[in-house]
Amino acid sequence: MTSWLREMDSVLRGKKGDPQLLAQGMGHIRLGPLVGGCLLLGIIYGLFMGLYAVLTRTPPSFEQLAASAVKVPAVFLLTLVVTFPSLYVFSALLGVQLGPKDTLRLMMVPVAVNLTVLASLGPITGFFTLNTTSYHFMKLLNVFFFTVSGVIGLKVLLTMLRRLEAAQAPPYVGVPVQTPEGGELPKLPPEPPRPSARKTFRVWLIIYALVGAQMGWVLRPFIGAPNLPFELFRAREANIFIDIIRTIGELFSK
């Protein structure tokens, strides 16, 4: 447990994105503690999400509390399972110099940041749950928190990729250009690093966000509509984007 927290702490402090360490590869990112930490933080936020079903139902729905605690980390890890193979295949095809294990290590960093930010927002979710009965408000609040934490995770990844590209770019040996008189022109400026990694990961991030949102929809309910009985999974229907628009409409229609 201590090693999980230590690893998460060094991720948050940006130590994993140290250019000198990145130049040596991804070996400094330890998968085991990161996955453990992600599970723990996901469970914490899941408990805050599931609290709504405990407080608004009679009798309290502790099944929903337990289900949410399991489902929040599951959303993130299953999204990674769905999107990782394509990220690896496309990045290898496009010439990104990262093996499968290194790619996975790199991907775990934004996921860890995402879940840490989310878990840190957990007490706020809990606070609103204590004094809000509107299901639609709680749903939108959670969507907002997931989005905010997701955006922060993405920013961390993009920063790491920029550093990684700079660290792994071959050292540029400037060739002095001879002038006809025999004088030397200044060396050419260094070549910019190849942008293929960043481009690939940027596209992947969009896919990850979309798949993550839909994975959340597939695994619903997380909060539990007060007028519906507890179910582990709801029936297949529409998609999350249609539901968000519908929820905004319903929140302001009363």
Next chain:
Amino acid sequence: MRAFFKSMDDFLRGKGLFAVDAPLAGRLKWLLILLVVCGLFYGAVMGAYSGLEPGRFQQLLFSGVKVIFLLLISFVLCLPSFFVLNLIAGVADDFPEVLRALISTQSCITVVLACLGPFTALWYLSCSDYQLAVLFNGLMFAVASASAQVVVRRYYGPLIRRSARHRQLRFAWFFLYVFVGIQMAWVLRPFISDPKLPVSFLRREAWGNAYVMVGGLIASALRKLAS
């Protein structure tokens, strides 16, 4: 297993056995293994729409085998006409290298399809509409075919430097292959299999024109989204 993933990695990066100038002999075995394993995997995912109840499991195997058939038969059907095109273009001497590029493309399509398999599974979990499932799989095949162009370009690079005609021929192959492939997929259906229909290797009414049907599917999906 380790050797399989090592070969896949080398293949995607164009290294080792799969380097542009490496001989075909060593790599052919791995190209076929990649094609069979990844094709079976994606086909099984495709067939999962049919349901995972006892009695419907054969559909997974049928679809897996048919994905391999789809690629290989389309390839074999297109090859003679493409050879003639090369001959007419005056670059038939390069055909062994062209063949190397085309075989690699087949494997690349299945590798990309396999990596897209989880998306298809998630789509099935999200949406129960059969027509949308068919369209989504069509999209995955389109993505795989377009992505495989990276490998085509890699192996065609030296050929194009030798003769610019190879560039046009590469496009000709792509359109010919896709054109035949779509119809072959239609003939070999069902890949997804409607859960309401019994499991079968081929439909009784297998013959027909794919293009007429796909147009109808798109129109129907658009009408559904609009309503």
